Amino acid sequence: MYNYSLHQHINQSLLKMELDITGKDNLFYTRFMANASALRSLYTDLYGSHQKAEEVFNALINTISQAYINRPDALQKADLIKQQNGIWFLSNDITGMSLYVDRFCGNLANMPAKLDYFKELGVNFLHLMPIFESPQGESDGGYAVSNFRKVDDRFGTLEDLQTLKAKMSAEQMYLMVDIVLNHTSYRHEWAEKAKGGDKNYQDYFYMFDDRSLPDAYEKAMPEIFPEAAPGSFTYVPECNKWVMTVFHNYQWDLNYKNPVVFNAMLDNILFYANLGIDILRIDAPAFIWKEVGTSCQNLPQAHTLLQLIKQCVQIAAPGMALLGEAIVAPKEILKYFGTGLATAKECDFAYNATQMAVQWDALATGDVRVLMAAQEEVLKKPYGTSWITYTRCHDDIGLGYEDYMISDAGFNPYEHRKFLKEYYGGTHPVSPATGALFSVNPKTQDARISGSLASLCGLEKALAANHETAINTAVQKILLMQAVSFFLGGVPMLFYGDELGYTNDYSYLEDPGKSYDNRWMHRPVIDWNKNDQIHIEGSIEQRIFTATQQLIKLRKQLPMIADNKNIHWLNIYNIHVAGYIRALNEKKLFCLYNFSNRASYLTWYALKEHGIPPTVLFDHWSKTTYTVGRDDEYFILAPYSFYLLEQM
Structure with a gap:
């Protein structure tokens, strides 16, 4: 929609930045004008009544424009190629792998030497788990970021990341990294200034002088980690205030009711875009807006915020797609693609967490009725968006699919989930699985499941017993689970180690910074001598690797597997x-x-x-x-x- 005053305002702003809007910068100018009304509308919905609304909106225009100016020519050319190819990420040619750099090969400097390994497997898309600076021992696996623009010394340097990306681009490989929008580490510069009494930076967070509002919030807020981190607020003695800490006491929730916070975090998002990131994984988007009297999850303003981010990225760096990591109920996941007039204009990707969970349900029960009951919701994903499909990831397996899906299959929801927890926790007498329950809620007995793909499929027990039939069965289960994910549509994402059958890694128990979190059992330290077994005929590693390799090859050969809502x-x-x-x-x-x-x-x-x-x-x-x-x-x-x- 044409808006004379808005378009003239943007036009003047771009001219002041000496952009050639009729020449080499015309595509950017066209994108900005095409998205300007939506950008302004979304911004006004969130911040129209804020006292700094106009000042920050002007700063937002400059942030977007400066990001475009800083965008390397090679990335602008890549943007154009992606757009000319339609919706590039719907292709059946893309297969991904998610990994921890340090546990996979030590550091980023070693990663380029491993690209041949991925090429041999057929993987052309890498998700590097959090690599930006976070405090040792209080990192939450890297999701407590103390500097969004500094690669943690454990992994190398920003230059190492740029070198890796350049080599991946030369091999036509894609890269995904995380941005943690919901919170920062309490050691982030903003938090340190807030602790020091700076009111401007205290407004970056939800900070209160007493427990009145925290208590009001907590009446409706569920605990995320009831065992390890009860409650949602932490006392800060340095400034005598209470701060919202939904996840852990060292992770301070950002206050997106403050438009300055939005602009600052958008600047970080566009910084990642200009590193050449192809897909940006937005961690925990369900939590990014808080209101008293609500669960502070999946609120409408969170979706408006994500739509605003999408508009900004579409203008400055249209070649970068967004993944919303919303591991929520099936009906809620679909909302992260956008609804109504914003359909397919929010996140480009979401994790198909429901499908992942019901596959594990079917494997344990031998019954597909719960899996089938879930499909009505999963199929509502709009065209032009896509799923990340997977059997395992760095996280636990939640059983959050809705009760009616279980009831419709003829089961009692409570008893059914109890069976699944016992089966994959390894306590059920007929279970071949070796796993563990994570984050057990002592009040409700809700829990999630930890364990590697291979161990949950029975390979760990079978190898320990040296039982050939059980080994063969476990291998077949592994391939069955992967095949479902590979051919559903969307981008299949392997979790490192699963491609050759790594079982649970219990070395985490010896690390005080990890021993309290059993999810580390399925985040292995790669033994490259073991990985070399993929070339030894008949080895477990060779059987699983070769079969996974063949699945990827078949996927690329079958054009009907592209995610065309078909x-x-x-x-x-x-x-x-x-x-x-x-x-x-x-x-x-x-x-x-x-x-x-x-x-x-x-x-x-x-x-x-x-x-x-x-x-x-x-x-x-x-x-x-x-x-x-x-x-x-x-x-x-x-x-x-x-x-x-x-x-x-």
Whole structure:
């Protein structure tokens, strides 16, 4: 919408910065004008009544413009190429891996030498877990940042990161890093100045003179870490105030009701964009806006804030996509893509945490009904956005999918979750899994699950018992779980070590800074002698690595796997088997997954209900061709098997 005064104001601001708006900077100028009204509207929704609203809005225009001016020519060219290719991140060519740099290879300077490893596997997108400065022993795994622009000495230097990115770009690889929007470390410069009595910086945080407002907030705020960090406020003796600390007492929540805070953090976001970051992972966006009397999670203003960030990034650095790390209820996750007029204009990515969790549900029970009950919500993701699909990540496995999904499958929600916790916690008598419960709430008995993909699939116990059949079963489970994630659509994200079957790493128990947090058991220290086993025929490492490599290769060969909102779940008529169709033009791929420890029988009729019934199917995984039988005949799926059947 044209807004004369706003556009003239921006026009004059850009001319003062000596931008050539009719020449080399015209694309930027065009983007700014096209997004100006939305930018102003979103900003006004949040800050229109703030006394510094106009002053900070003018500063915001300058922040966006300066970021563009600072953007290297190579990145501006990359922006243009990405835009010319449509929505670049929907491609089936992208497969990612998430890793801790220090635990993977020591430091950033060693990372370029490992790029051949990723190329051999087929991974072309890396997520480096937090690498910016955070205090040892009070880092929350790097999510308590004390300097957003300094790489922590443990990992190297900013120059090391830039060197890695340059080499990745030369290999056509993408990079993702985190930005922690919700809070800073209490040792961040802003927090130190607040502790020293600087009122301007105290306004960067939620700081109070007494417990009146903290108590009012806490009446409706759930505890995030009830065992390790009860409560949501911490007393600060240096300034005799209480500060909001939703996660840990060393993580101070930023006050986004102050537009100065928004502008300062946007400047950090655009700094990352100009490092060449392709996808920026926004940590814990559900928490970034707080209101008394609410849970302080998933509030409407949080979505407005993210939409405002998206507009700013779209103007200054359109080649960078945004991932909202919102691990919340299924209906809430979908809101992070934007709703109403803002649909597909908020976060470009979200984690498909619901799908991940219900896959683990299906693996434990051998029953896919809960998995299927979840799909109605998952399928509502709007076109133009995408999922990060995964089986494991650095975090725990939550069981936060809604009770009705469990009830609709015929289970009692409480008893069902209790079974899952016992099964993956390794205390159930029939469970082959080796895991642990994380963050148990003593009041409600709510808990999450820690453990590596391989250990939760039974490989750790099987290897300890030297039981060949159990080993083979565990390997098959690992591949089954990965295959579901790889072919759903979205960008599959491996967690480092899973590509060759790392089991739980218990060395964290010897580190006082980690021993209290059992999530470190599935964050292994890589032994490169073990990784060399991928080249030894018949080794566990070689079997899992080669199979994962083949899954990635197949994904890249099948264009219908691109995330074009082209997935349709099948009615399988068998509670042990899940299946869906991925279609593109006249091509159809039937993806079938048997979660049972026994052979499952699938009526051929299940594959004939959508469009022209297939007569011949080719399985890309086993390289086997099948002739489709009559409706009263069955396709037999082996235990824990999967099939990628293309209609011929």
